[in-house]
Amino acid sequence: MAHTLNLSLTDELRAFIDQNCGEGTLYATPSEFVRDLLRQRKVQLEAAQVRDAIIEGYQDAIEGRTVAFEGNLRRLLKASDR
Numbered sequence: 001m002a003h004t005l006n007l008s009l010t011d012e013l014r015a016f017i018d019q020n021c022g023e024g025t026l027y028a029t030p031s032e033f034v035r036d037l038l039r040q041r042k043v044q045l046e047a048a049q050v051r052d053a054i055i056e057g058y059q060d061a062i063e064g065r066t067v068a069f070e071g072n073l074r075r076l077l078k079a080s081d082r
Contacts, residue, residue: 009017017034021027027036060066 017030019025021030021033025033027033
């Protein structure tokens, strides 16, 4: 379900949006452009969370906070996808 959101923009931001949508650009409308920016930001935030978790895991390994895993990692990952 689509929802509407009204935003107040500075002249500079509105000009930036206008430069990036319409004829000769990748986006037909300002809405398409803003939605794509939001999706990109969402992906960036999710990637940062993954990076942080990886770094935390490496730090645990460096500091010896590990437990031997004797299971089947592929099976475990496959089961978690469900």
